[in-house]
């Protein structure tokens with residue numbers, strides 16, 4: 001990944017450059033699009049098209065790659081969650097579509113594991129749904145799901161987020177929900193890569209799955225991928241742009257973004273993800289090697305977790321812990337000095353924020369060396 005060019009616009013506005021060792025985080029700009037993705041967006045900017053035609057054809061590409069019946073380009077995984085909830089409540093009924101977030105006369109409860117509650121579930125609620133929680137922070141019983149499903153249940157939600165502790169496995173949730181004719185809607189925003197996840201949750205029986213387009217897929221940061229059952233995708237589409245009514249109209253996707261996302265998806269499917277992962281490990285290893293001998297620190301290479309139960313563990317990363325014997329600046333001071341530099345360096349947290357994680361997925365080539373040497377200076381009290 002090359003990042004060391006451009007920037008004239010930011011300089012004109014006086015916006016500082018950030019080296020992003022914190023992963024695909026929206027607040028630092030998400031990801032850097034490959035040149036062919038930007039080129040596809042530029043190319044798409046010259047024509048008018050019928051947006052229904054474009055959305056249909058783009059959806060067909062998503063369907064092909066995910067194995068789902070249908071697909072839709074959304075304005076991010078959070079927008080996908082809004083449309084999932086809306087679709088399950090309104091179906092294709094125009095009166096219901098008009099009425100939400102007032103859910104009078106429709107099923108409006110979404111069952112969700114307590115362990116799956118995340119900030120982003122606001123998007124289910126924004127459509128008008130009420131969340132019905134099951135389980136506790138460490139375990140969930142099958143009977144709790146059975147018991148929570150009732151006459152007013154619109155869907156069961158399943159979130160692949162920061163906490164998975166004690167959640168029922170997705171196939172079990174699907175089995176129970178489907179026995180009651182209730183659809184299962186999934187947020188798998190940060191679950192790509194690995195590539196297998198593109199079709200995995202559909203294969204496991206989910207009715208709709210939402211991914212971010214602007215994280216590991218490297219599409220426009222403002223895009224997402226929604227896939228699933230044909231009737232539900234149609235209902236989702238009717239609830240949003242280009243239609244002028246509907247709860248999803250505020251999450252519009254433009255033709256250039258669709259071109260960028262589809263091009264990024266095609267590139268993602270074609271990429272040797274193992275080679276990418278090896279590059280991430282090498283960058284992490286560079287940081288580990290540079291800091292390993294600093295007394296009072298424990299510096300480790302943490303591997304990616306294939307069945308991750310923690311967000312952002314898609315890649316190997318360097319983890320820095322401060323031991324009791326550490327005499328230098330504390331974690332907070334180190335992080336602040338990294339932020340205050342120019343370029344500003346943003347890092348991740350490790351283990352309840354006691355440690356620092358250098359997450360390599362958004363480090364341009366050579367940026368791992370900048371991060372390592374800056375850290376070394378700050379840790380030695382020389383900066």
Ligand SMILES: *Cc1c(COP(=O)(O)O)cnc(C)c1O
Nearest residue numbers: 076077078120160161189190212
């Ligand atoms: C990033 C993330 C989202 C939001 O995705 P966007 O594409 O930025 O809208 C939702 N859920 C989880 C678990 C995420 O990690």
